[in-house]
Amino acid sequence: MPNQKDGTEQVPLSELRDQQNAVLNKLAYANVIDEWKPGQSLYKLAAQVDTDLAAELKAAGLEHLVIKDYVNKNAQSGFCAIAFEDPKTGEVGMSFRGTEGMDDLLHDPKDMADNTLTASIGVSPQSLEAIAFFEKNEEKSGKNYLFGHSKGGELAAEVYATNYTHVLGVHIINPQPINPYKLGPDQLAALQSKKFDAVVVNGDLVSWLGRTPYPVRYVENNGTQPGFFGPHSIDSMKLDHRGYAVIEKDPFSGYAWQGLASTIATAVMGDIQSHLRVYSFAINTVVRVGNFMINDLPDMVHKFVEYLKQAIERFRVISNAARTALIQFVGSLVKGVSLLFNLAFNAGYRYATANPMIKVDTYKLRNYADQLESINRRISHIDRRMDSLYLKAGFSDLWNLLQADLFTEESWNIKKCIYYLNETADDFETVERKIIQQL
Incomplete structure (x- = not known):
């Protein structure tokens, strides 16, 4: 990574430090003005709505980034995300907003309902919106990077698990865990690769709301954010003089109540997820098959089906008959979606199905x-x-x-x-x- 003594050198998305990752995680929380246009400077847009964030962008060497797309459905589904681009390298980054108002769990019922759906059955309206947002704005050769905090971290994980071959790096902070029981073997392997980086600040509770299928870097809390949910803030992460997070060697030291709550939350949510694993697995199957077909990747479906069969065979909590039924469901789903795909996009197939009789004069x-x-x-x-x-x-x-x-x-x-x-x-x-x- 290039030397950045003054923090003003332009930094590509492939060479970010924790300090810069934190700034890009915050980016999704900025309410960009309605008059934005693709290609505009992120720094100048931020300066109009959040001068502190603009200053952080400049100090982090990210002043050169430009906006590519922005969606704010906070008043509808709660989904909010921003896509940005490095004009020099062509790299594309996307930052997803998390739940707001953590000190009042009833502050935003839409977000909390979405969180509950995600945790229990592994899919929600926002996760589908996040996948669609990525597929609209991705850099087609695969130079894509994902960022997200809290619920936004879970959305980034959802996008990555569905499109991991098209993403070079994921950097999330205090993320709500993605439901591990819905994932296939290939998705689990992708989440455990070096491309996936999850940072959890000492004392954070949200990161333990369920079982975590990826390794985390547990880092020190700088003590600047008060309250029970203070450790959940992005600004609670302690950084060294180089801009890297300081590793915590004694989890929940100084945060005993959060530690107790996290232990209970992990056990309860993990139990709920385990009991609903068949439903979450089936729903994830529908989402993935549809994603493959819509993106014209039928060749990947065959390998995907094999992954699913391997995952189903590991379901020891259900009977052989139920496992067989799940495998048959997967086969029927692939066949059905393939038919819809061909009817929608394959002109020759449409003609053949509309004219099933072969007439030869x-x-x-x-x-x-x-x-x-x-x-x-x-x-x-x-x-x-x-x-x-x-x-x-x-x-x-x-x-x-x-x-x-x-x-x-x-x-x-x-x-x-x-x-x-x-x-x-x-x-x-x-x-x-x-x-x-x-x-």
Whole structure:
């Protein structure tokens, strides 16, 4: 990573420190003005709504980033996200907003209802919106980075688990855990790779609302954020002089009540998730198959089905009959979605399904063959007439005559076409007679 003594050097998204990741996690909380346009400076937009955030962007060497897209449905579903781009490298980042008002759990019922759905069955309206937002704005060669805090961290994990081959890095802070029971083996492996970076601040409660399927970096709390949910704040993370988070060696030291609440929350939510695993797994299957087909990736579905079968076989809490039913459900789903995909996007398939009867006019096939035979006879007649010119042509005309003669010889390609048409007509008529005899 380049040396940044003054913190003003432009930094690519591939070389961020924890301090810069924190700034980009905050970015989703800024209410960007309605008049934004793609390509505008993020720094200048932030300066209009949050001068402190603008100053942090500049100090972190992120002043060069430009906005690509912004969605704020806080008043509807609660979903909010911003996509930005590095004009020099072409890298694209996306930051997802978390739940607001943590000190009052009833502050925003929409967010809390979405959190409950996500934790229990593993999917929610916001998670689907996040996946759609990513697929709209992703850098197609895969230079994509995801950021998110709290609920936003869970949304980033959802997007990554569904599109992990198109993402180079995920940096989330105090994330609500993604439901692990819905995930296939490939998704679990992706979440445990080095591309996925989850930071949890000492004393945070939200990060333990369920079982966590990825490793976390447990870091020290700087003690600046008061209240029971103070450790959940992005600003509670302690950084060293280089801008890296300080690793915590004694989890929940100084935060005994949060530690007790976290232990209970993990046990309770983990138990709920375990009991609802079949439902969450089935729903995740629907989302993933639909995602593959919509993005025209049917070749990946076959490998995906094998992953699902492996995951289903590990469900020891359900009977063999239930496991068999789940596998059959997966097969039926893939077949059904494939059919819808082909009907929507494959013109040849649409025609074939609209015209299931094969109609072959063998008379026309033989007629075409006769026409080609007539053409060949005419070519043959011209060829014989040209042969008679050899005796009359002078030496100077002989070369031109030879070249012309090459083009008028009887065409073997036409003969092959004649043979194919007649043979095809014979084959169809033979099959038709056999079918009629069996009726």
